[in-house]
Amino acid sequence: MVTILVTGGAGFIGSHFVEHYLREHSDDTVVTLDKLTYAGNLANLFSLQGNPRHFFYQGDIGDEQLVSDIIRKYEITHIVNFAADTHVDNSIKNPRVFFETNVLGTQVLLDAARAANITRFVHISTDEVYGSLLTGEATEASPLLPNSPYSASKAGADLLVRSYVQTYKFPAIITRSSNNFGPRQFPEKIIPLFIKCLMAGEKVPVYGAGTNVRDWLYVEDNCSGIMHVLEKGTLGETYNIGGGNMLTNIELTRKLLAHFGLDDSFIDFVTDRPAHDQRYAIDCSKIHKLGWTPRHTFVAALTKTIEWYKSHLDWSMSEQRLA
Ligand SMILES: NC(=O)c1ccc[n+]([C@@H]2O[C@H](COP(=O)([O-])OP(=O)(O)OC[C@H]3O[C@@H](n4cnc5c(N)ncnc54)[C@H](O)[C@@H]3O)[C@@H](O)[C@H]2O)c1
Numbered sequence: 001m002v003t004i005l006v007t008g009g010a011g012f013i014g015s016h017f018v019e020h021y022l023r024e025h026s027d028d029t030v031v032t033l034d035k036l037t038y039a040g041n042l043a044n045l046f047s048l049q050g051n052p053r054h055f056f057y058q059g060d061i062g063d064e065q066l067v068s069d070i071i072r073k074y075e076i077t078h079i080v081n082f083a084a085d086t087h088v089d090n091s092i093k094n095p096r097v098f099f100e101t102n103v104l105g106t107q108v109l110l111d112a113a114r115a116a117n118i119t120r121f122v123h124i125s126t127d128e129v130y131g132s133l134l135t136g137e138a139t140e141a142s143p144l145l146p147n148s149p150y151s152a153s154k155a156g157a158d159l160l161v162r163s164y165v166q167t168y169k170f171p172a173i174i175t176r177s178s179n180n181f182g183p184r185q186f187p188e189k190i191i192p193l194f195i196k197c198l199m200a201g202e203k204v205p206v207y208g209a210g211t212n213v214r215d216w217l218y219v220e221d222n223c224s225g226i227m228h229v230l231e232k233g234t235l236g237e238t239y240n241i242g243g244g245n246m247l248t249n250i251e252l253t254r255k256l257l258a259h260f261g262l263d264d265s266f267i268d269f270v271t272d273r274p275a276h277d278q279r280y281a282i283d284c285s286k287i288h289k290l291g292w293t294p295r296h297t298f299v300a301a302l303t304k305t306i307e308w309y310k311s312h313l314d315w316s317m318s319e320q321r322l323a
Helices: 010-023 040-048 064-073 088-093 096-115 149-168 190-199 217-232 250-258 283-290 298-311
Strands: 003-007 029-034 054-058 077-079 120-126 172-175 180-183 204-207 214-220 240-241 246-248 267-270
Touching: 003 010, 010 029, 010 040, 010 064, 010 217, 040 054, 040 217, 077 096, 077 217, 077 246, 088 149, 096 120, 096 149, 096 180, 120 217, 149 298, 172 217, 180 217, 190 204, 190 214, 190 250, 190 298, 204 250, 214 217, 214 250, 214 298, 217 240, 217 283, 240 283, 246 250, 250 267
Parallel strands: 003 029, 003 077, 029 054, 077 120, 120 172, 172 240, 180 214, 204 267
Antiparallel strands: 214 246
């Protein structure tokens, strides 16, 4: 039996992971620790209300006492660290909190986990740490060339985790996934933001000319990839997790517009983000060799996502926030 601590588990990917994990492991226990920032929402864990194998704590991963107490109380053996400030635009306006949570918070978590001799620590990172690649694909050995304060803070955390592996033989694994999408993503990221605009009959704000390329990964596929790495990954290694769905932002926008029966007149081209990465691309052969591949097709997953937002109109409103 495993008792796993999931940080950031009231956020978008973390909440899907908690649900996914408990579905797959009927005997294990999950403890969720989340600060409930604007991006965290207890309603994301609604399906687990009353589940005797799930415990929730509101708190900061940088709170040493709280983290150590939880690890001791529940005899935590595994940790998956999703907790982070995640929105690039916010990191450009206010970088500091990104380093406090993403780097220093991770360091507190690593020290508490090390003191407790935990068995496995999976640190959730992003393909954004590789920076913009005009051609080719980043492997896990590619240089880290972050261009935003967000991606710099994530790269800093990755290097910190690496240093603990090297220095203390700490049992960590890093995953770096591409852009996730799916139900319950806070409507500041492109897909839920555009769905929200289109549902309200408003134009969608596309940065620059919309030529930036991203790979899209359905959130359920990322969760199964992270689980696969948690169970079968080699300690000390890093695994890219991608969906194999490369699209320019304008291609993605037109797919969303088509879904609502709308045309380009609903696009508002707005001033580009500073240092906006042109293209992310990752080579996922390492995790494929480990036996994982994504199972959802992009079109079906996008449709499912749009339908979810249509049927949960008040999800991001304050009254839905159970916290
Ligand atoms: N969304 C993506 O496309 C994507 C892609 C690659 C990697 N990632 C990474 O996956 C992880 C989860 O991303 P997400 O999209 O679910 O983010 P999110 O913003 O939806 O959720 C982050 C969660 O972390 C919590 N949190 C923030 N600061 C905290 C702190 N100091 N202590 C405890 N909890 C705190 C928030 O309350 C929130 O619930 C992040 O580490 C992110 O960098 C995300």
